[in-house]
Amino acid sequence: MPLVNGRYAVIDLASGDVSEDDLPEDYALSGATVLDRVDEVLRGRKDAIAIGSGVLTASLIPAACAGFVRRLGVSPSADRICPLTGNTGVEMKLSGFDFIVLENAAEEPGYLWVRDGIAEFVPSPDMSGRDSWGRTDAIRSEQGDRRIQVISTGPWADEALPTSQLVMNYWGGEDRNGFAAEFGKRNLLAAAFRGMGELELDDPEGHFDSSNELQKVHISLLGRSDGLAAFSEAASGEDLVGLRHRDVACFGCPFPCRTFYKTAEDPKTMKLEGTEPGYLAYDIPAVERMTALGLSSRDLISIMVKCARNGAEPVSVVDSVESHGSGVDLAAVESLLESRGPAPPVGRTLPGAFSTSFADPESFVHCLSLGLCPRYWARVGFDLGSLSVAVERALGTECPL
Ligand code: SF4
Incomplete structure (x- = not known):
C-alpha cells in the first residue's frame, strides 16, 4: 500500500x-x-x-x-x-x-x-x-x-x-x-x-522531484534560517546566543527550530563528543516564560534539563515556583521537582506551543x-x-x- x-x-x-x-x-x-x-x-x-x-x-x-x-x-x-x-x-x-x-x-x-x-x-x-x-x-x-x-x-x-x-x-x-x-x-x-x-511509493522519482520543488518554494518564503531564534525573539538575546552550539532539524525539515545549547563547555567548539550533554531546545513557551522572568540563560537551560529529566512540564513548574512568592531560581525549581510538585496545569493558551501554531485547532x-x-x-x-x-x-x- x-x-x-x-x-x-x-x-x-x-x-x-x-x-x-x-x-x-x-x-x-x-x-x-x-x-x-x-x-x-x-x-x-x-x-x-x-x-x-x-x-x-x-x-x-x-x-x-x-x-x-x-x-x-x-x-x-x-x-x-x-x-x-x-x-x-x-x-x-x-x-x-x-x-x-x-x-x-x-x-x-x-x-x-x-x-x-x-x-x-x-x-x-x-x-x-x-x-x-x-x-x-x-x-x-x-x-x-x-x-x-x-x-x-x-x-x-x-x-x-x-x-x-x-x-x-x-x-x-x-x-x-x-x-x-x-x-x-x-x-x-x-x-x-x-x-x-x-x-x-508509486513513482519515487516523481515524488522526489515534486517534493524538492515544493521545498524550493518554501525556502524562498522562509527567509534566513536561524534555529530557535527564527521562531522566537526570546532566543535571539545575546546571553542565550552565547550558549548556542548548533541547530538541529527533524527528519525532512529545511528550516530547523531546534538549537542545541551548552552551559558548561565552550559552545563554539563544534565537536559532537563532549562531557557535557547540553540541551536541544525547541520548547518556545518555556524559553519565553523563563526569559520574561529574567532568568539567566544558563539557569534557563539548566531548568529545562532538570524538567526534562524528571519528565515535568517546565511552564507549569516555573509558574508554581513563582506562585510561592520567593522568586524563581534553579534551586527552587530543583526543590519543587524533587518534592513532585504541586504544579497545577497551566490553564492558559501558550503562544509558541505546537498546538497553537495555527489560529484554529482544527x-x-x-x-x-x-x-x-x-x-x-x-x-x-x-x-x-x-x-x-x-x-x-x-x-x-x-x-x-
Ligand atoms: S519541530 Fe518542525 S519546524 Fe522544528 S525542526 Fe522539527 S520539523 Fe522543523
Whole structure:
C-alpha cells in the first residue's frame, strides 16, 4: 500500500497479548483522516491510547516527520493529541505499523518496543528508578542501537502527575497536556521505535522531484534560517546566543527550530563528543516564560534539563515556583521537582506551543494527522493544494487529501 503500512497492533498491557489487524485498502486513499480510523479503534476499547504516524510521515514532503499520541475524551480535540517531532514518527512508520494501541495497565513497569513488524511490551522494573534520560540510555543499551527513538517518561509520570511530560529521547516541548501521565498510570516507562523498513511509493522519482520543488518554494518564503531564534525573539538575546552550539532539524525539515545549547563547555567548539550533554531546545513557551522572568540563560537551560529529566512540564513548574512568592531560581525549581510538585496545569493558551501554531485547532489536528509538523506548515502556509502533485506521485492516484 503506497505511503502507509496498512497495519496496526493492539497490545493489552495487562495480559501482554498482542494482536494485529489490517487497515482498509483505501486507508491512504479515502480522504478520511488517519485520526478517524484511530478513534474508531480506540472507541471500541475501555481504556486505551494510540501512538501513530500520519499518511505522509516519512515521505519526502518537507517536514513530514510528525507522529502523535492520541487519547479519546471530552476535552477539545487539540488537547487529546500530542505531537511527536524529531525522528520518532518516522522510525515508527518504518517499523511496520501505522499505529499501536495500548490498553489497560501492565502489572510491572516496562516499555513498548517496536521494530521490524514486531511490537511487544518488555517488563523492566529496574528501569523505574531512572530519570527520562536514563530510561532512553537503558533501552538503547539493552537493544544495542543508539538510533532507537524513545518516547520516555520520568519520575513525574510514574506518579501520574497531571503536569508530567513526555520526553522525546532527551528533550521536551511537545506534551503540554499530561500525556506522560497516561503512560505512568499504565506502568509504561517509555515507547521505543526502530524502523528499518521502506516506504512504498508509486513513482519515487516523481515524488522526489515534486517534493524538492515544493521545498524550493518554501525556502524562498522562509527567509534566513536561524534555529530557535527564527521562531522566537526570546532566543535571539545575546546571553542565550552565547550558549548556542548548533541547530538541529527533524527528519525532512529545511528550516530547523531546534538549537542545541551548552552551559558548561565552550559552545563554539563544534565537536559532537563532549562531557557535557547540553540541551536541544525547541520548547518556545518555556524559553519565553523563563526569559520574561529574567532568568539567566544558563539557569534557563539548566531548568529545562532538570524538567526534562524528571519528565515535568517546565511552564507549569516555573509558574508554581513563582506562585510561592520567593522568586524563581534553579534551586527552587530543583526543590519543587524533587518534592513532585504541586504544579497545577497551566490553564492558559501558550503562544509558541505546537498546538497553537495555527489560529484554529482544527488545522493543528489535521496537519498532525497527515504527519506534517504543525510549526513548520503554519509558517509556510498549510495549503493542501500545494501538496497535491507530490502526494499523487507517491500514491499513483488523484490526491485525496
Ligand atoms: S519546524 Fe522544528 S519541530 Fe518542525 S520539523 Fe522543523 S525542526 Fe522539527
